[in-house]
Amino acid sequence: MKKILFILSFTIPLFIIFISCSEINKDLPAAPEINIHKAGIKDPNSPNFHGRLVASTDWTMVECKKCHGADYKGGIITEANGNCFTCHTQSAGPEACNTCHGDFADPTKIAPPRALDGSIISSSRGVGAHVKHLYAGNNGKKVLCNECHIIPASFLSEGHLDNNPRSEVIFGSFSKTLTNESDTRDYDYSLPLFSPNPSYDYENNSCANTYCHGYFKNGNLDNIVSFTSGSEGGKCGSCHGNKDTGDPLPKTQQQGGSHPSLVSGITCQSCHPTVVAFINGKYEIIDSSKHINGLLNIFDQERNY
Ligand code: HEC
Numbered sequence: 001m002k003k004i005l006f007i008l009s010f011t012i013p014l015f016i017i018f019i020s021c022s023e024i025n026k027d028l029p030a031a032p033e034i035n036i037h038k039a040g041i042k043d044p045n046s047p048n049f050h051g052r053l054v055a056s057t058d059w060t061m062v063e064c065k066k067c068h069g070a071d072y073k074g075g076i077i078t079e080a081n082g083n084c085f086t087c088h089t090q091s092a093g094p095e096a097c098n099t100c101h102g103d104f105a106d107p108t109k110i111a112p113p114r115a116l117d118g119s120i121i122s123s124s125r126g127v128g129a130h131v132k133h134l135y136a137g138n139n140g141k142k143v144l145c146n147e148c149h150i151i152p153a154s155f156l157s158e159g160h161l162d163n164n165p166r167s168e169v170i171f172g173s174f175s176k177t178l179t180n181e182s183d184t185r186d187y188d189y190s191l192p193l194f195s196p197n198p199s200y201d202y203e204n205n206s207c208a209n210t211y212c213h214g215y216f217k218n219g220n221l222d223n224i225v226s227f228t229s230g231s232e233g234g235k236c237g238s239c240h241g242n243k244d245t246g247d248p249l250p251k252t253q254q255q256g257g258s259h260p261s262l263v264s265g266i267t268c269q270s271c272h273p274t275v276v277a278f279i280n281g282k283y284e285i286i287d288s289s290k291h292i293n294g295l296l297n298i299f300d301q302e303r304n305y
């Protein structure tokens with residue numbers, strides 16, 4: 001065993017190692033398609049950093065486990081430097097949900113940024129508008145991961161690391177919230193129903209037909225919103241009202257809708273006081289938990305219409 005480890009700790013092609021290994025012990029794992037280990041295995045700035053190695057071997061870490069152990073605690077490597085937990089100190093070790101995406105320093109932040117390729121800027125495909133949807137400082141109720149993805153129960157759950165290297169955007173129920181011509185959401189199915197059929201365009205990184213971005217009664221049904229183009233999609237007028245002027249007033253009768261028109265002295269907050277206020281010449285959402293929350297918030301009520 002000593003001899004094997006001596007050989008292993010050098011940077012040499014694996015086939016040589018495994019020729020030597022197989023001469024000594026037939027139970028050792030089959031040769032993985034990597035070299036162990038080039039200089040820089042521990043240096044995040046090196047092209048040989050072990051994170052890149054994991055990415056280049058389909059992310060599953062199956063190869064790593066062959067030597068470092070199924071529990072990542074050393075396996076066949078008897079030296080102290082076989083244990084991944086030396087640095088990956090969470091109970092799941094390198095399988096912790098913020099290891100490969102999210103904030104490596106904060107286990108509560110598992111969504112990008114950081115994206116899988118290391119990007120942290122929102123114009124990058126994998127980062128996009130995650131922060132705006134998930135955390136504070138936005139105009140609407142926080143959106144959970146499962147409204148856009150299926151969350152894997154564990155690291156090797158089906159659908160997580162699949163053959164497709166891109167993540168899958170699979171919409172949950174919120175983006176499909178129904179609204180209809182009646183004023184209540186006790187649906188009167190005899191009236192026309194706005195039934196969103198959300199879709200994600202992997203080429204343009206954009207969403208269409210979502211309740212959240214306009215597919216509701218008097219909303220902007222044909223609004224297509226980019227995940228990566230900054231704050232456009234969050235501006236007044238984008239999801240309801242006029243995109244160009246930023247006026248959020250939904251379609252009124254004159255525009256083929258049914259929302260009341262504004263008369264002098266009346267502002268949005270006259271009828272939607274829990275949601276919006278007119279401050280310093282512009283509308284502001286005063287309680288984001290009540291905006292884009294699947295309900296119509298009118299007067300002091302929060303109702304299913
Ligand atoms: C010497 C400390 C150290 C050891 C030991 C270590 N890691 Fe890491 N690992 C890190 C650091 C630090 C990062 C994050 C680097 C960054 O992106 O800033 C990381 C990142 C990763 C990533 C994320 C890759 C990516 O590109 O997002 C994976 C996967 C990983 N390690 C797996 C392992 C496995 C498996 C082992 C054991 C075989 C291991 N690590 C041992 C320090 C270590």
Ligand code: HEC
Pocket residue numbers: 005008009010032036037041042050051053054057061063064065066067068077079080081082083086
């Ligand atoms: C064929 C066996 C083998 C395979 C497969 C293997 N390693 Fe290693 N690894 C070793 C040995 C032996 C050491 C200790 C000697 C050294 O540093 O080269 C080591 C050391 C490391 C270290 C440095 C740990 C420290 O504390 O200094 C990291 C990080 C690491 N491996 C990550 C990985 C990752 C990630 C994978 C999977 C992509 C992997 N290894 C696959 C044998 C292997």
Ligand code: HEC
Pocket residue numbers: 101110111112114115116117125126127128130133134143144145146147148149166167169200202205227
């Ligand atoms: C509003 C919808 C939305 C929500 C909510 C959301 N995501 Fe995403 N996510 C996306 C989109 C869009 C992409 C980009 C897909 C693409 O084009 O490759 C993405 C990509 C990703 C990726 C792959 C990143 C890359 O580098 O390719 C990961 C990982 C991910 N999301 C995890 C999460 C996690 C974890 C959560 C919850 C904490 C979450 N997402 C919440 C829409 C969302």
Ligand code: HEC
Pocket residue numbers: 054059060061094095096097098099100101110116145149150151152153154155159160161162163164165166167168
């Ligand atoms: C070793 C790296 C790694 C670890 C650890 C990891 N993921 Fe991922 N995750 C990925 C990769 C790679 C993708 C995108 C690839 C794909 O979809 O095939 C991804 C995608 C995702 C997505 C987007 C939807 C999807 O499946 O495409 C979610 C949500 C997610 N991961 C959640 C988690 C959770 C929860 C954990 C912890 C149980 C976790 N991840 C741990 C690498 C990792």
Ligand code: HEC
Pocket residue numbers: 139179211212213214216217233234235236237238239240248268272275276283284285290291292293294295296297298
């Ligand atoms: C991301 C899309 C989006 C943007 C941007 C947006 N809204 Fe909304 N807004 C909605 C949705 C969705 C509803 C709920 C519609 C429903 O359920 O019938 C809504 C409802 C409202 C309501 C009715 C009260 C309520 O919450 O039920 C007011 C008032 C309102 N928005 C004002 C604004 C103002 C002011 C702005 C700009 C600061 C704005 N909205 C920007 C999507 C948006």
Ligand code: HEC
Pocket residue numbers: 182183216217218219240248249250251258259260262266267268269270271272296298
């Ligand atoms: C006079 C009261 C009144 C005023 C003022 C008012 N609303 Fe409404 N709002 C309503 C009523 C009633 C509904 C339900 C309309 C329906 O279902 O036909 C509604 C619904 C909405 C909806 C959900 C979509 C819809 O039309 O059902 C949004 C978004 C909205 N209002 C935004 C605004 C904004 C933005 C303003 C200010 C520019 C505003 N409202 C001013 C009474 C008002």
